[in-house]
Amino acid sequence: MIELIQPGIRTTIQDMGRTGFYHQGVPPAGAADKFSFMFGNMLLGNPRHVAALEMMVKGATVEFRKKTTAVVTGAQAKVFLNGIEQPMWTVFEVQKGDLLKVGNIKKGLFSYLCVSGGFDVPDVLGSKSTCLASVFPGITGRLLLAGDEIPLSEPLPGAVQHVGKELIREAIPTFGKTETAHVVLGITCDLIRDEGLVSFLNSHWTIQPQSNRTACRMKGGHISYSDKEPPLGSGGTPGNIVDIPYPIGAVIVPNEEEVIVLLNDGTGGGGFVTIGTIIWSDVSKLSQMRPMSKVRFQAITVDQAISIRREKERLIEKVAASI
Numbered sequence: 001m002i003e004l005i006q007p008g009i010r011t012t013i014q015d016m017g018r019t020g021f022y023h024q025g026v027p028p029a030g031a032a033d034k035f036s037f038m039f040g041n042m043l044l045g046n047p048r049h050v051a052a053l054e055m056m057v058k059g060a061t062v063e064f065r066k067k068t069t070a071v072v073t074g075a076q077a078k079v080f081l082n083g084i085e086q087p088m089w090t091v092f093e094v095q096k097g098d099l100l101k102v103g104n105i106k107k108g109l110f111s112y113l114c115v116s117g118g119f120d121v122p123d124v125l126g127s128k129s130t131c132l133a134s135v136f137p138g139i140t141g142r143l144l145l146a147g148d149e150i151p152l153s154e155p156l157p158g159a160v161q162h163v164g165k166e167l168i169r170e171a172i173p174t175f176g177k178t179e180t181a182h183v184v185l186g187i188t189c190d191l192i193r194d195e196g197l198v199s200f201l202n203s204h205w206t207i208q209p210q211s212n213r214t215a216c217r218m219k220g221g222h223i224s225y226s227d228k229e230p231p232l233g234s235g236g237t238p239g240n241i242v243d244i245p246y247p248i249g250a251v252i253v254p255n256e257e258e259v260i261v262l263l264n265d266g267t268g269g270g271g272f273v274t275i276g277t278i279i280w281s282d283v284s285k286l287s288q289m290r291p292m293s294k295v296r297f298q299a300i301t302v303d304q305a306i307s308i309r310r311e312k313e314r315l316i317e318k319v320a321a322s323i
Contacts (some may be wrong), residue, residue, distance in 0.1 A: 004148045016049040018127035024316045027265045029131035032110045032287035036074035040114035043071050043091050045162050050118030051128040055111045064094045068155045069116045075108025090166040108175035108288035117153030157295025168322045178294045185276040186301050196224040209291040213265040216286050219258050238272035245269040249278035279305045280311050
């Protein structure tokens with residue numbers, strides 16, 4: 001078990017997310033940065049999906065009530081075990097009574113505390129991931145608070161053999177203030193003028209402070225709608241359509257001056273014009289970007305998206321082989 005002494009700002013329990021319920025209005029949730037989360041579990045010898053603590057902007061301080069092994073991954077932060085600094089992306093051992101402090105998070109937004117065997121909290125719809133919008137009962141339905149006690153699973157056999165293991169350098173993500181997001185155009189992009197699509201792809205979009213785990217809101221270009229008559233039942237304005245399902249990563253155009261990219265806690269559908277979808281790996285990248293960072297969109301084909309996915313899978317396989 002661990003006890004949260006200082007919970008940070010928005011610390012939650014996350015795994016790889018829940019599947020099969022999005023069409024019923026339950027977002028998949030899960031770790032905002034799937035790669036940092038997954039690599040942490042891999043370093044410990046865990047299955048890739050087991051639950052970890054996700055810390056946003058400010059890290060947590062926790063007391064361990066059990067001997068185990070742990071690692072902190074994700075956006076850069078100072079990590080101290082009993083006052084002694086520990087490197088991120090490197091597995092360390094903790095003893096019963098040890099105090100771990102993760103400081104302010106820099107450059108990105110989310111850091112992860114992964115432990116051997118994961119956190120032993122109840123599944124809700126097949127996942128331990130917190131989703132605040134879904135108002136689940138228990139600890140996975142809210143932010144973690146000071147004094148919360150979270151059970152730990154038993155450390156995996158041979159857990160101590162992973163102490164000192166570190167992530168290969170080429171797999172450590174970087175968190176920049178300017179990034180490119182790859183988008184597959186489609187869905188209802190026929191409702192955007194050609195010059196609007198050009199503006200969408202040529203503009204630098206600035207992430208707004210209202211962004212969160214639900215959506216990344218951006219401004220910076222002008223996307224003009226087509227002259228097509230809004231369909232019956234859409235609300236009668238150019239940015240509206242009859243409701244459609246939204247995929248995670250959907251690029252929504254609610255007005256001509258703004259785009260919204262749905263993230264892991266995003267709604268499952270709605271009635272706004274949608275240009276296309278951000279590829280899977282870039283959802284993690286956008287989730288880590290701070291307000292006022294800049295994004296450029298690059299249009300790619302489905303085949304190119306699959307190729308990028310395979311490159312990421314090869315990197316994951318390389319990490320597994322190095323461990």
